[in-house]
Amino acid sequence: MSTDSTDGVAKGVPEVDSAPFLQANAAAKSRYGRFNLAIIGGTGVGKSSLVNAVFGREQARVGKGLPVTSGIHYYHDESLGIWDFEGFEIGSSRSPGETLRAHLDTISRRPPEEQISVVWYCVLSTADRLTQPDVDMIRALGAAGLPVVLVLTKVAWTKNPLTGSYRPPHDVALFRDWLEAPTDANGAPLHLPLHRVVLTAAQGANGKGTGHGLGELVAETLALSPDSEKDAFRIAQRLNLPWKREMARPVIAAAAASAAATAAIPLPIADAAALAPIQMSMMGRIAAIYDLEFTSVLPASALAQFGAQVAGQALARSFVKLIPGVGSAVNATVAFSLTSATGEGWLRLCEQIHTGRVNVTEIPGVWAEFSPSLVSVVKHLVEQRARKR
Ligand SMILES: Nc1nc2c(ncn2[C@@H]2O[C@H](COP(=O)(O)OP(=O)(O)OP(=O)(O)O)[C@@H](O)[C@H]2O)c(=O)[nH]1
Ligand SMILES: [Mg+2]
Structure with missing residues (x-):
């Protein structure tokens, strides 16, 4: 009593x-399972900030980082797993594309609950093109059958004071347009296995305030998730x-x-x-x-x-x-x-x-x-x- x-x-x-x-x-919890995101991009492009903004937890606190092999970390808790790829050194003995293929191969041999559902390939929005290593890595992801969202990060949106609508800088808009149908220097199509291009800012320009484009990022991520993992994603995300x-x-x-x-x-x-x-x-x-x-x-x-x-x-x-x-x-x-x-x-x-x-x-x-x-x-x-x- x-x-x-x-x-x-x-x-x-x-x-x-x-x-x-x-x-x-x-x-x-066990029925809904875990959603696994792979996040790839250069140092400092804002990968961790995106994870924090969308999943509402510090990446470092998504369980313990498990160094699977050098260059890949797997962070997870019950509902969310994050594959973090780091250090695609230009000039190392293997090309970034080869390195990534080796990593994906390692991951494919991990248990089913750790398999990647969706990839966020992050590129700084102020870059004006994809580099050859980017192209090689995106092709490696496509070859592995993974859905890829190309995320342009740190977009400096400006608000139109009259309409209240936000728009990206002109150069970023041009970059996005190019990404919708990428071509090489000679104008020949690149045929990249990119499923979506999303413009994002994980935070306001001054490092404060709310982000932008994150609603679209979660909507596209859900759309690309395998049906069996959609509920896990709905649960893991916080937006x-x-x-x-x-x-x-x-x-x-x-x-x-x-x-x-x-x-x-x-x-x-x-x-x-x-x-x-x-x-x-x-x-x-x-x-x-x-x-x-x-x-x-x-x-x-x-x-x-x-x-x-x-x-x-x-x-x-x-x-x-x-x-x-x-x-x-x-x-x-x-x-x-x-x-x-x-x-x-x-x-x-x-x-x-x-x-x-x-x-x-x-x-x-x-x-x-x-x-x-x-x-x-x-x-x-x-x-x-x-x-x-
Ligand atoms: N202005 C602006 N700054 C951002 C944005 N996102 C991240 N930053 C800042 O950029 C810096 C790097 O962000 P992180 O999220 O740590 O980048 P990262 O890709 O995880 O970096 P590494 O883990 O070192 O590779 C931090 O100082 C962030 O505050 C953004 O959308 N806009
Ligand atoms: Mg980080």
Whole structure:
């Protein structure tokens, strides 16, 4: 029994088992898997800055850098892997193209969860052409069957004060146009296996402010990702929240349906806690979609107590008492509405954590602000009834 009565946990409310949350969370993480990006480009072109801007974590903190062989590092955590290529020394005994081919060969023999999904080939936007080593390396990537986004970095966008639209410097626009159909010095087509060209800035010109072109970069990366890795990419990236919402909504719908089925024979109030595992596993799956790490920061006891706040008896009892005509049991419609509203509240809280506005450790304290209000549950009920008519 919980003895704590802070933050809306009523005295005497049994703790909810946190196992369904943790199990669903782990199962979702392993099902979604890992997205692996390879990033190639000269020193200082802004590779790490792009990774930080798109994936919201310092490359150095994406797990430990694993020196696979000299010249390639593999950084990874659960949802993201980054192959970092460095040191294509001009004038070494092997050409950059040969070196890259050897590296790709090494990677192809690594385990399946480490295989490259998409390549960002980064070139400074102020360069006016691709060098021969660039051409050779891009061909090596194409030959390996990898989708390549040619990323022009550090674009100094200017804002038109009248229209508010941004545009790249003229030279950069010309470079992009050339890249769309590259030709050699004699005008003969180069036929490079480039799938997309994207102009980016990882940060504002003064090193501050937000970047530009990153939305297009994530959209193109998603488009080029193999179907089996698209969800992993949606999870690993931090820029596009609607993608995560689109993934979370069906999870909520499924949990609400399952809660309704559980309560098809109206549950006595004392058994309303039967809904808790359904809601807890829904929340565990949504947490995986937002790539939130709980197990290391929130002790199991805190999670269990939080579960009591969220689901089960306490909440069900207070709602059922207040909703006229519901009587003394949680029926299917109430179970459905309560679970939907809990899922929506949890989704919003996950977004806040994901964007850094709320810390995971603060969850038990702030949940009250996100938990379904009576108004939201009644609204769900009314909508449900309207739909049935
Ligand atoms: N103005 C501007 N500066 C940038 C941009 N992106 C990165 N920088 C700066 O360029 C420098 C190099 O950026 P990094 O992201 O470390 O480049 P990198 O390619 O990872 O460099 P190495 O790992 O050393 O090869 C840093 O000082 C960044 O702050 C950008 O879009 N605009
Ligand atoms: Mg770097």
